Amino acid sequence: MNKKNSVIKINNVTKRFPVGGDYFFALKNIDLTLNEGEFTGLIGPSGSGKTTLLNIIGGLDSATEGDVNVLGHSMDNTSHNERATLRRKYMGFIFQSYNLLPVYSVFENVELPLILNKIDSNERAKKVNQAIEWVGLTDKRDSKPNMLSGGECQRTAIARSIVHGPALVMADEPTANLDAENSHNIMQILVKLNKELSTSFVFATHDEKIMGYLRRIVHLDDGQISKDEKVKNPKYN
């Protein structure tokens, strides 16, 4: 694995939050490298630090100590605007509760990252339609989120996360609000996108159903990596 292929490189990262007069350590001395095209899960119980690590990778939060390098950019000395640019151009996010804008239709929600990236309207329509087709929501493109099922909402969120062709997609508990069938559908879509687009995926999850899809599992426990395993033959992958 050479440096050129690494999308995330984390060295000795610590994150602590002040609690009362003391500190709570969410992450302790984390070292992690994720490579291009990987389909990785950050696995652990609630409070293990997986969401915090995901937020630090995505530039939504910053590490208290250590170095974070994402897509060749150091996240340590970057401004809010630089991080926002990085997210806008090269990253996609999938949230547990979908975070769709309620007043927008499926098409408009998926279109948003392209508008933020100032893509012209013809190109936008083409890309949005393609992304919606990938996730199988062509017949729902004009529906508002309140007219969609949980699975359909999450598929919309997936389309939104990949529509601008990001190098890295981060998913925080993407199946936590879904039933088993929808969870598998979602994961199958993500696996397909990972293979077809070569996009790297990082999941934060404690959902057992997801495990069978992951090709790399990073176990977190009390803010530390307890195990980092490669899965040669994932169950569903």
Next chain:
Amino acid sequence: MLIKIALKNLLGARLRTILNIFVTAFSFFIILLMSGIYDGMLQHAKNVTIDTEIAGGAYWHPNYDPLDPMSFENAHSIVPNEIKLLVDQNKAFPVLVSQVSIYPGGRIMPAILKGIPPDQNIVNMPTQSLNGFNDGTIPILIGKGMAQDTKLNVGDSFTIRWLDVDRTYDADEGTVVYIMDTENFKLDMNHIWVPLNIAQSMLAMEDQATYVTYKNGLMEVDNKGDWIIRDVNYLVQDMEAIIEADKPGAQIMYMILLALAAMGIFNAQVLSIFRRGKEIGTLMALGMPRSRVVTLFTIEGGLNSILSAVATLIIFGPALWYFGTSGIPLPIDYTEMGLMMAKRLIPVYSIGLILSTTILVSIVVLIVSYIPSRKISNMKPTDALRGKAIA
């Protein structure tokens, strides 16, 4: 791009947008109506004064000072020829003023006697009522307020005592022939109006006058002797001084209304924006910089105020128009309190009022959109995404 997103957000959030716009439009309406009523009151007072008292202006005897009754004694003379010519052409009418004492119901009261030609039609006063009365007493026209103060009714007689040109006291009986209902308290309070020729005869001031009121639109005469021209601008200046003196009060009222409106708008906007913390977090996660988040919500506020102005026109425009044409009836007659107020308040919506209100309300909306969105965009994106409450 941000305008497009802001417009989409506004149009998409139907109920929230409707509520915000309604609150802002209602504020617009209340400010416009209240300020319009206030301006209307002042405008009405000015119009009534011109209509019933000033007309196009007046030529004054040089000694005449309407605020100093002691000056009346020496403020009379033969009207200069050129001014007299206007009178003969029915373009002006003379008025003779004197201080008198009256004895209604046996009480003594100081009063201002004014002699006016009954047939004048230059000012809106029922002076024709002084015509055709011939029972040997002096026909008197008084106002409703004066009638109440003196407890006089039509047909009642009372003694008038005056000092004539020779400084001799004389007295005679006067009979109330008409009680006028005028909004101009200056024609009413302490005034008794009699036919000019009778006044001249009583005071032994034949052909003399204190001032001559002329029609609107006349040029100043060349030869007016030592008489002084007082145009409308001069004659309404006391009214304007009252308006000017009342301006701070009006501005305070305007600010209070604006503050109340701002509170309503602020409440609606803050609730709307703080409820959208998760949305703001999502936008930041998708890569929208903080400054653009703030700009987006401020633009939303700006569009909100534009839509509110349109909504004010559509929803409250008919009401504003109705009040502006038909007026708002007042439960009591304020003229009795010495206030020149119409029986119906007719608001006046000037361009200045509409523009200043629109600009001020828009600024308020922009500020109350900017402040909470700035506060929320300063949150950590992770907190905003969680919809964490804002302190």
